[in-house]
Each structure stands twice: as structure tokens, then as C-alpha cells.
Amino acid sequence: MVVVDPTSAFETSSSILPDHVSFSQLDLMIRCPEAWRRRYLMGQRGTSSPALAIGSSVHAGIAAMYEQLRTNPKASKQKLRDTAVQTAANTLADIETRDSLTLDVEADETTALLEVYAAQRPTHVKPVAIEKPITVSLPDSDISLIGYVDCEAEDSLIEIKTSSRKITVPTGAWKVQAWLYQAAIPKPVEWHVLVKTKTPILITSAALAVPYQGQVSRKAVMLASATLERIHKLYDQRGPHEEWPTEGILHPWACSTCDARSECSMGWKA
Numbered sequence: 001m002v003v004v005d006p007t008s009a010f011e012t013s014s015s016i017l018p019d020h021v022s023f024s025q026l027d028l029m030i031r032c033p034e035a036w037r038r039r040y041l042m043g044q045r046g047t048s049s050p051a052l053a054i055g056s057s058v059h060a061g062i063a064a065m066y067e068q069l070r071t072n073p074k075a076s077k078q079k080l081r082d083t084a085v086q087t088a089a090n091t092l093a094d095i096e097t098r099d100s101l102t103l104d105v106e107a108d109e110t111t112a113l114l115e116v117y118a119a120q121r122p123t124h125v126k127p128v129a130i131e132k133p134i135t136v137s138l139p140d141s142d143i144s145l146i147g148y149v150d151c152e153a154e155d156s157l158i159e160i161k162t163s164s165r166k167i168t169v170p171t172g173a174w175k176v177q178a179w180l181y182q183a184a185i186p187k188p189v190e191w192h193v194l195v196k197t198k199t200p201i202l203i204t205s206a207a208l209a210v211p212y213q214g215q216v217s218r219k220a221v222m223l224a225s226a227t228l229e230r231i232h233k234l235y236d237q238r239g240p241h242e243e244w245p246t247e248g249i250l251h252p253w254a255c256s257t258c259d260a261r262s263e264c265s266m267g268w269k270a
Contacts, residue, residue, distance in 0.1 A: 015041050015240040017231065020146045023177045026227045032248030033234055038260040041240040046259040050106055053095050055162045057110045058194060059150065061088035062117055062160050066127040066151045073126070081118035085111050113162065113194045120202045122192070126154040134184035138225045145224055149181055156209075157181060157189045167193050169207050178210050179220035186212045 018025070018040060029036040038044040061084035068075050068083050088110045092103065129152040136145040151158035159178070161167070170178070170191055178189035190209040195201045234244050246266045248254035255261055 017041075017235055018143075020144050021224075021228060021231075022145065023147055023180055023224075026145070026224050027173050027177075029227050029231060031251050031254045032246060032258065033230070033244035034246045034264070035248055035254070035258045035260055036231070037234075037240065037244045038263075041235075044260050050102065051162075051164070053092060053106050054110050054113070054196070056095060057088040057091040057106070058113050058117075058162050059160055060091040061085060061110070061114045063087075063130050063150070065114075065118065065121075066125075066158075067130045070127040070130065077118050081115055084114045084118060088114060109196060109200075113196065113200045116200045116202050117192070117194060122190075122204050125151065125156070125158055127151050127158075128154055132185075134181060136180055136183045136221060136224070138221065138228055141225060141228055143228060145180060147177075147181055147184075149185065152185060152187070155187065157185060157187050159189060159191050161191055161193045162196060163193055164196050166195050166197075166201070166203060167208075168203060168205065170210065175210055176220050176223065179213075179217045180224060182212050182217045183221050186214070186217075188212055 025036065025040060028039065064087035065080045065084040068080060089107060092106055092110065129149070132149045132152045134147050134149060136147070138145055149157050150160045157178070159174070161174070174191060182189065188209060188211050190204070193203040193208065195203060238244060243265060246264060248258055248264075249266050255264070258264070
């Protein structure tokens with residue numbers, strides 16, 4: 001399974017600890033501290049994959065779609081489709097230099113996904129803010145968690161996902177991210193999943209949503225705080241250049257998507 005969540009565009013990489021964290025950072029740290037060290041302290045990142053390129057362009061296209069709906073709620077499906085496809089094309093062109101064949105395949109898949117979303121998007125969503133930045137204070141730390149909500153609607157928060165297979169219930173990581181975002185905006189969260197099958201489909205349902213529960217949200221904040229505390233402890237104990245625990249080998253797919261797998265001491269070269 002490949003699920004794209006491009007929430008790390010604002011992150012930086014250096015040999016010193018960052019002055020803020022994102023959910024993407026915390027999620028990677030929980031999966032494998034060594035992968036986190038290599039990405040965020042050593043700046044080691046793999047090349048952009050087609051899945052990431054498509055996911056980023058789809059997000060940009062849907063953001064443009066909702067921005068248009070915010071200012072013009074009566075915009076036609078065709079107008080929304082055209083706006084989204086043009087924005088996505090610009091995003092694809094800016095991601096990196098790739099061969100024209102790869103770019104054409106990505107563009108075709110992106111367009112197909114956006115056409116489905118424009119035609120089938122849930123009409124109950126009344127957007128009030130697009131790519132809304134949020135800041136969540138973490139206990140016992142002067143480092144905050146920063147994130148971007150795909151779309152804040154009048155009655156809920158909307159998160160867009162692209163996936164290679166059908167997903168009908170939110171993953172554990174999705175729910176933790178939602179609970180953290182709810183610490184900043186106390187609204188229910190719903191996911192819209194675009195599936196990259198031969199004929200793309202959009203999945204939305206009551207099962208792909210979580211209500212706002214203050215107690216659960218506070219527990220997620222404590223989890224984020226504990227993860228940040230572990231980052232600080234490992235940094236103090238080992239620094240940025242000594243290997244951190246390679247716990248990704250315990251995760252069912254972490255090693256296969258790791259930027260640092262070619263140099264991993266555990267030998268996970270695949």
C-alpha cells in the first residue's frame with residue numbers, strides 16, 4: 001500500500017534539532033528513529049516517487065477546487081475540474097526534472113483522480129479555509145507541532161488521501177494526526193480517499209471519520225510530547241552522527257519506503 005500525505009513541505013533538515021515538528025516527523029520517529037535521524041538531521045532523502053508526485057499534485061488541485069468553492073459556492077463541476085487540473089499540472093512541472101514519459105503518465109493519473117473528485121465530491125462540505133496552518137503546543141517543551149489542515153469546512157475538517165488500494169476505515173496514524181489537529185480546531189475529521197485503480201474511485205463514508213473528543217485529543221498530544229522527548233534523549237545520548245535504533249525492521253513496510261535503506265546497518269537494501 002502507498003498512501004501519500006504531503007504534510008512535510010515546511011520541514012527542514014540539518015544536524016541540529018528542528019525548532020518545530022510536524023506529524024510526519026513524529027510518525028517517522030515512532031516507526032524508526034534511525035530513519036528520522038537520517039532524514040531530519042542528516043538531510044538524506046530519496047528521489048521523488050511517482051506516488052509522491054501524484055499525491056502532491058492531487059492535493060494542490062483539490063485545494064484549488066475548494067478555494068474556488070469558498071469564493072463561488074455555485075461553481076460548476078467543469079469549472080472546478082478545469083481549475084484543479086491546471087493547478088495540478090503546474091505542481092507536477094515544479095516537483096523535479098523527470099523524463100517526459102513519466103511526467104505524462106503522472107499527469108494522466110492525476111487528471112483522472114481529479115475528474116472523479118470534481119464529479120463525486122461530498123457536497124455537504126462548505127469550505128471556510130484551505131491548507132489552514134495550525135500550531136499545537138506540546139507539554140514540557142518550547143517546540144510546537146505545526147501542521148496544515150487540507151480543508152476546514154463549516155462543520156468538520158477534511159483530509160484528502162490518495163492510495164493504491166481501497167481504504168474504508170482510517171489507519172491508526174491517520175487517527176492520531178486527526179486527534180492532534182483537533183487540539184487546534186475542535187471539529188470532527190473526515191477523510192476522502194482517492195484510489196488509484198484502473199478506473200479511479202472516491203471513497204467517503206461515516207466510517208472514514210472521527211468525532212471530536214477532547215480527552216482523546218489530549219492523549220494524542222501526550223503521545224506527541226513523549227515522542228519529542230525521545231528525540232531529545234537520543235540526540236543527547238548519541239548526537240546527530242551516531243546511529244539511532246533501527247526499529248523500522250519491526251514495521252511491516254517501513255524498510256521498503258525508507259530513504260536510508262541502502263545504507264542501513266541491518267542490511268535492508270530492498
